[in-house]
Amino acid sequence: MKTSRQKFIEKFSYETESEYTIEELSKMDDYELFDTYMKWNGIIGYTSDILEVLKQISGKDIIK
Secondary structure, three states, rough: OHHHHHHHHHHHHHOOOOOOOOHHHHHHHHHHHHHHHHHHOOOOHHHHHHHHHHHHHHHHHHOO
């Protein structure tokens, strides 16, 4: 059974029309994968800020 991470990677690779291969995305750590996703969607330079807000709201690190 595929993990949610694996499903996300496959979907993201498909959406980017394989600009990023499944193999490339699979090698990324969680932060790098999230940052790449944010950049692909035009949100550049806010990854750390967004993760910090999520940490403050939830009380836990979402991505380390």
